[in-house]
Amino acid sequence: MSDATINTNTTAETAQPGEAEFGDFFALLKPRVMTLVVFTAFVGLLAAPVGVHPIVGLAAILFIAVGGGAAGALNMWWESDIDSLMKRTSKRPIPAGKVTRDEAFAFGVTLAVMSVVMLWLATNAVAAGLLAFTIFFYVVIYTIGLKRWTPQNIVIGGAAGAFPPMIGWAAATGSISIESVLMFALIFMWTPPHFWALALFMKGDYHKAGVPMLTVTHGRKSTRRHILAYTVLLAILAVGAAFTGIGGPVYLAVALVFNAMFLRDAYAIWRRDEAMAEADDYRVEKKAFKLSLWYLFAHFTAILAEAALAGFGLGGWA
Amino acid sequence: MSFREEHELHKRRFGRNLGLGLVLAIFVALVFGLTIAKVSDNDFKVPAKQGATN
Numbered sequence: 001m002s003d004a005t006i007n008t009n010t011t012a013e014t015a016q017p018g019e020a021e022f023g024d025f026f027a028l029l030k031p032r033v034m035t036l037v038v039f040t041a042f043v044g045l046l047a048a049p050v051g052v053h054p055i056v057g058l059a060a061i062l063f064i065a066v067g068g069g070a071a072g073a074l075n076m077w078w079e080s081d082i083d084s085l086m087k088r089t090s091k092r093p094i095p096a097g098k099v100t101r102d103e104a105f106a107f108g109v110t111l112a113v114m115s116v117v118m119l120w121l122a123t124n125a126v127a128a129g130l131l132a133f134t135i136f137f138y139v140v141i142y143t144i145g146l147k148r149w150t151p152q153n154i155v156i157g158g159a160a161g162a163f164p165p166m167i168g169w170a171a172a173t174g175s176i177s178i179e180s181v182l183m184f185a186l187i188f189m190w191t192p193p194h195f196w197a198l199a200l201f202m203k204g205d206y207h208k209a210g211v212p213m214l215t216v217t218h219g220r221k222s223t224r225r226h227i228l229a230y231t232v233l234l235a236i237l238a239v240g241a242a243f244t245g246i247g248g249p250v251y252l253a254v255a256l257v258f259n260a261m262f263l264r265d266a267y268a269i270w271r272r273d274e275a276m277a278e279a280d281d282y283r284v285e286k287k288a289f290k291l292s293l294w295y296l297f298a299h300f301t302a303i304l305a306e307a308a309l310a311g312f313g314l315g316g317w318a
Numbered sequence: 319m320s321f322r323e324e325h326e327l328h329k330r331r332f333g334r335n336l337g338l339g340l341v342l343a344i345f346v347a348l349v350f351g352l353t354i355a356k357v358s359d360n361d362f363k364v365p366a367k368q369g370a371t372n
Contacts (some may be wrong), residue, residue: 019330022337055355059348122352 029069030218033239037068044168047307059122060171065132067115082209090208127170134163151217158191179245189234194292201282231266236258241260248316254302
């Protein structure tokens, strides 16, 4: 075979209009989800009572982010069929024809293995084990196992997104503690009302894809009830955390304000029916969804502030 | 055809290759930084010395 033959074949095979750019592979990592992973893992790492070398901390955050991204790529690999059906996901690299399913699978598995091994080498086995379990949980238990079978998919899937602060904490301390479990619980309880608010105003997408979202299986009235119930439980947990090792006066003030606002919105969602929601184009549901993003950011920023103040002998209740 | 001549494929994949190159460079720098951080740590012991003391 001559070089000319190789060149001809290569050109013929790769001169596709939808050839993947670097950015398409980056998009497989779900960069928007990754920002939440990076931020919460960073807070978990800094809130821990044990300091780490800045380079080790940077590496830990990076490998946790890469592990989270790998789980995202494997999620897109498995869900490419339903991604093409939903408006929100139809422009992802696989349904857009930029990256093949096999490429996404190879990319995801490689990054998953690499991130776990590197996190182990950079920090410790507990953090690496938690990262490996997170990837396994998100891809196998949630994406492949439960997402298409149960309307509680969001509740279960929320656990995967809740692990990063625990991993950050474990990277610093080498262990799991009540404080890191509380940070996990905060994200875990926050996820259902956050996503169900989204599902209320993105109603066509999940139905079209056949994903058993609560809005589809139990109806929209039931979803509104669930949002309120979870928000009440979340508020108890979030305010209660103020009196633990990660809390303090700053955190308490933030938790009181944001939980009052979130409860107000959840109550408003519960009181409305579909006719009212459609009349104002889901204004309250959209407002609650936006607030939920600020809610989580504010709580973790407050935890970070308490940790920073502790450095000056001012954090916590002591 | 000269091997030096840039193929159309190279032009097309320049962005992708540049991105991958940068990622690899950052990875190498990070592993180097980690190595320096680990060996600078007070708890670090050279394996051969550990063997000699046992």
